[in-house]
Amino acid sequence: xxxxxxxxxxxxxxxxxxxxxxTIYLWPRGDRYLALGxxxxxxxxxxxLLWSNSPRELQLLDSFGVTLLxxxxxxxxxxxxxxxxxxxxxxxxxxxxxxxxYTQLVILHGCVNGAxxxxxxxxxxxxxxxxxxxxxxxxTYPRSDRSLWIGLRYLFVSNTAMLFYxxxxxLVYQANSSFAFTSLSGxxxxxxxxxxxxxxxxxxxxxxxxxxxxxxxxxxxxxSALLSGAVIKVGIFPLARFAxxxxxxxxxxxxxxxxxxxxxxxxxxxxxxxxxxxxxxxVSQLGFVLAAPEVGGFYALTHGLVKAALFLIAGVxxxxxxxxxxxxxxxxxxxxxxxxxxxxxxxxxxxxxxxAKVLTMKNLLPWQVIGMNIAALGTAIxxxxxxxxxxxxxxxxxxxxxxxxxxxxxxxxLLIANGIYYxxxxxxxxxxxxxxxxLGWLLYYVIFRRxxxxxxxxxxxxxxxxxLMSLTLVALFWMVLT
Amino acid sequence: MVKIxxxxxxxxGFLGILLKKNLFMKVIAMDVMSTGVIAYYVLxxxxxxxxxxxxxxxxxxxYADPVPQAVILTAIVIGFxxxxxxxxxxxxxSRENPTLEIHAIEQNHQP
Numbered sequence: 265x266x267x268x269x270x271x272x273x274x275x276x277x278x279x280x281x282x283x284x285x286x287t288i289y290l291w292p293r294g295d296r297y298l299a300l301g302x303x304x305x306x307x308x309x310x311x312x313l314l315w316s317n318s319p320r321e322l323q324l325l326d327s328f329g330v331t332l333l334x335x336x337x338x339x340x341x342x343x344x345x346x347x348x349x350x351x352x353x354x355x356x357x358x359x360x361x362x363x364x365x366y367t368q369l370v371i372l373h374g375c376v377n378g379a380x381x382x383x384x385x386x387x388x389x390x391x392x393x394x395x396x397x398x399x400x401x402x403x404t405y406p407r408s409d410r411s412l413w414i415g416l417r418y419l420f421v422s423n424t425a426m427l428f429y430x431x432x433x434x435l436v437y438q439a440n441s442s443f444a445f446t447s448l449s450g451x452x453x454x455x456x457x458x459x460x461x462x463x464x465x466x467x468x469x470x471x472x473x474x475x476x477x478x479x480x481x482x483x484x485x486x487x488s489a490l491l492s493g494a495v496i497k498v499g500i501f502p503l504a505r506f507a508x509x510x511x512x513x514x515x516x517x518x519x520x521x522x523x524x525x526x527x528x529x530x531x532x533x534x535x536x537x538x539x540x541x542x543x544x545x546x547v548s549q550l551g552f553v554l555a556a557p558e559v560g561g562f563y564a565l566t567h568g569l570v571k572a573a574l575f576l577i578a579g580v581x582x583x584x585x586x587x588x589x590x591x592x593x594x595x596x597x598x599x600x601x602x603x604x605x606x607x608x609x610x611x612x613x614x615x616x617x618x619x620a621k622v623l624t625m626k627n628l629l630p631w632q633v634i635g636m637n638i639a640a641l642g643t644a645i646x647x648x649x650x651x652x653x654x655x656x657x658x659x660x661x662x663x664x665x666x667x668x669x670x671x672x673x674x675x676x677x678l679l680i681a682n683g684i685y686y687x688x689x690x691x692x693x694x695x696x697x698x699x700x701x702x703l704g705w706l707l708y709y710v711i712f713r714r715x716x717x718x719x720x721x722x723x724x725x726x727x728x729x730x731x732l733m734s735l736t737l738v739a740l741f742w743m744v745l746t
Numbered sequence: 747m748v749k750i751x752x753x754x755x756x757x758x759g760f761l762g763i764l765l766k767k768n769l770f771m772k773v774i775a776m777d778v779m780s781t782g783v784i785a786y787y788v789l790x791x792x793x794x795x796x797x798x799x800x801x802x803x804x805x806x807x808x809y810a811d812p813v814p815q816a817v818i819l820t821a822i823v824i825g826f827x828x829x830x831x832x833x834x835x836x837x838x839x840s841r842e843n844p845t846l847e848i849h850a851i852e853q854n855h856q857p
Contacts, residue, residue, distance in 0.1 A: 397831065413855045415835065726852060
């Protein structure tokens with residue numbers, strides 16, 4: 265295809281969802297069909313990006329205008345977003361959600377796509393802020409008091425973080441008279457520290473991202489799936505992009521990758537609540553994406569698919585507490601879906617979680633290897649909790665009709681995505697994850713199954729979250745200086 | 747000199763978010779902080795000159811850099827819409843928690 269057509273497609277991929285979103289509000293009857301069309305369009309666009317696999321830069325207006333950059337990395341992230349949005353749409357198809365819900369869903373989809381193609385600090389800011397607003401409206405859709413509080417807390421934390429980001433962007437402009445990502449290389453250290461603080465908080469990374477577990481676990485199942493599968497990656501993507509464009513910040517991004525992988529998994533192995541365990545595990549998986557930014561796209565895709573599936577399944581489980589779940593057997597098909605997803609995320613061969621893990625492990629720097637292997641072991645331990653749930657002759661559960669089509673889409677995507685990195689299937693590569701999983705299960709059976717440690721939640725209170733932000737900022741400043 | 751005041755505004759806003767006990771006051775403190783950030787952009791724009799950059803008028807002297815001004819205009823709009831949205835949320839919360847004490851709200855919604 266020629267260049268102009270590709271550029272036009274990029275612009276359409278951002279503009280059309282927003283247009284469709286407003287149309288839904290004006291013409292509520294077409295809500296689900298318009299949303300479906302938008303999702304399919306994004307899938308097509310993402311596949312085209314992956315297929316052509318050549319980076320394209322697009323400068324709108326003048327040298328001070330908007331910069332867009334599309335390549336395979338954005339392709340992977342957009343594909344993740346499209347598939348997760350479609351799955352959530354299928355799940356909600358027969359529920360009586362109002363047109364307002366679909367409006368927000370589609371607008372959110374468009375802005376997340378926008379964040380995945382932009383390459384300057386200001387367009388990124390706009391995309392991130394609109395993402396916050398749409399997410400807030402989706403979280404508060406049930407209108408209950410708790411959902412309002414969770415939404416407000418999210419909006420507050422992310423807006424404060426974005427204010428710091430704005431100061432950083434002003435400093436970058438002052439130094440280089442440009443907002444492009446590449447101008448970070450000559451920026452003063454305080455600018456990099458401020459921008460990173462904003463994005464780390466937004467992306468749920470390390471201690472400044474501890475707002476995430478509560479937000480993701482207390483939302484409704486489809487909204488949790490969307491947040492954990494796609495939306496959270498708007499904070500991760502720019503960090504990965506920085507690491508690839510500006511070599512000075514690469515070690516910083518990798519360090520945060522390892523640290524957050526360990527932190528998340530450390531909480532996840534002790535967690536007794538299914539949805540909170542999944543949310544903490546999201547924190548740890550985002551670390552895997554950042555630990556090897558050059559192959560982060562594939563990891564983000566597999567994580568998005570699997571986590572969306574797990575959150576949707578967690579929504580139909582009879583209880584959220586693992587202790588109760590161990591008492592009552594699950595309906596067999598649900599157990600199968602749960603087991604497939606858990607196997608994929610633990611890195612079991614035949615599912616694409618395996619390929620993604622092998623690829624990430626291959627691209628680590630030597631100092632990262634130990635930390636990431638411990639994190640992988642922790643993943644196996646925490647998902648043993650799901651795999652070893654009893655299944656069997658439970659009475660058939662009534663699930664929403666859209667549930668199985670959503671799960672089929674996500675798990676099918678996991679199987680097909682295997683083809684992206686089929687070179688992973690060698691003996692040496694296969695044995696290591698199997699050993700990790702076996703060891704993880706053994707540890708689970710011997711130790712973690714009986715442990716009843718309840719980690720304190722005090723650090724997740726609102727004021728501590730804001731306080732942690734300032735601590736992260738100071739720490740980042742020292743890290744950039746040295 | 748102006749720079750010091752701008753950063754003082756940002757800091758005061760941030761401390762307000764951190765230390766005020768009332769959710770409503772926290773939202774207002776966030777607005778103070780964002781005012782500081784906006785002022786900083788105006789300051790960055792005026793590094794090279796003071797005069798309004800308008801096409802067509804004969805140049806009176808060194809004019810201000812239009813890019814940060816244009817950019818912060820977007821941020822102002824986004825900032826105030828988020829502010830409005832949050833105040834609506836706070837209003838709704840205040841029906842159940844009339845004092846809007848943040849500790850009380852968090853206590854009520856501990857899962």
